[in-house]
Amino acid sequence: MRSAIQTGPTILIGYAYHLRLEATVGSFPEGARLTGHVRATAAAEEILASLTSEAGELLRVSDYALDLHIPAAATARMRPGSVVLDVVRRDVEPDLHLGFALEIPVILPVTRGLA
Secondary structure: OOOOOOOOOOEEOOOOEEEEEEOOOOOOOOOOOEEEEEEOOOOOOOOOEEEEOOOOOEEEEEOOEEEEEEOHHHHOOOOOEEEEEEEEEOOOOOOEEEEEEEEEEEEOOOOOOOO
């Protein structure tokens, strides 16, 4: 797995998070069932968020683009620092890891606790 640093939005604890992923190959075919786990580190046991295409958190835009949505309730469980996630196709046998992992910065916003 290659490593590359890309700029993108930071997760703000307690707020919904949105990110568009773009691939150079057709990684997101129509009908693909996708799952991704968000954890504090790759070795962490606790899953901070489980994202699926069925629930709309991993939304196919095209064969080359995927929108990632982490609900505010899930980001509220995060701590300042960073989180990691990857994505697996579950509609093929065996399940297929898509070959990328993300590390996303997480910060505590100044304006918070609004209800």
